[in-house]
Amino acid sequence: MSSIFGHAVTSIALGKAYSAEKESLNFWLLAVYCSVLPDGDVIAFYFDVPYGHLLGHRGLSHSILFAAFLGVLVAYFFFRHVGRFTPRWWRYALFFFLVTLSHAISDALSNGGLGVAFFSPFSNQRYFFPWRPLEVSPIGGLTYFFSSEGWRVIRSEFIWIWLPSILLVLVSTGVRRYLIKRKNASLTVTE
Numbered sequence: 001m002s003s004i005f006g007h008a009v010t011s012i013a014l015g016k017a018y019s020a021e022k023e024s025l026n027f028w029l030l031a032v033y034c035s036v037l038p039d040g041d042v043i044a045f046y047f048d049v050p051y052g053h054l055l056g057h058r059g060l061s062h063s064i065l066f067a068a069f070l071g072v073l074v075a076y077f078f079f080r081h082v083g084r085f086t087p088r089w090w091r092y093a094l095f096f097f098l099v100t101l102s103h104a105i106s107d108a109l110s111n112g113g114l115g116v117a118f119f120s121p122f123s124n125q126r127y128f129f130p131w132r133p134l135e136v137s138p139i140g141g142l143t144y145f146f147s148s149e150g151w152r153v154i155r156s157e158f159i160w161i162w163l164p165s166i167l168l169v170l171v172s173t174g175v176r177r178y179l180i181k182r183k184n185a186s187l188t189v190t191e
């Protein structure tokens, strides 16, 4: 896993890139929540469920299907005010799907543990990407971050999560501004 901070930063950057609207606090809290929720499966260790099991760590809760299910569930319960099953509502469902999936993707980019069961429950095969730059962050308390290993994790997340996240926000904001400007310019011409 990346650390909770890594997942949270990714979710906020995705939110900024995805939505041009001023979103509610609820939206941001749910985004962070979806990005860390898959690791709720670590509870499996306490019940002696083996790591490689369907319900083991990085199993079902890290799958594409789980992300889709959570995306729809969050939109269903928290975004009914935009009109359930309208295009706008689906955009929220898609966003929360992507944010949840970003967790599994960053796990599959990490250099430790078992891979991610993207296609669970249909296949329990575990996957990693061929390129895995992220230092794995063991599940531990805050004190861990002040150990030398902790600094290695922070450094790798800064390079591979924080910087790309900042870049994503800057580029998406820039592109959005450019498109608005161009649209306004074409409106002025046609007037």
Ligand SMILES: [Zn+2]
Pocket: 001, 002, 038, 039, 058, 062, 103, 104, 107
């Ligand atoms: Zn995870």
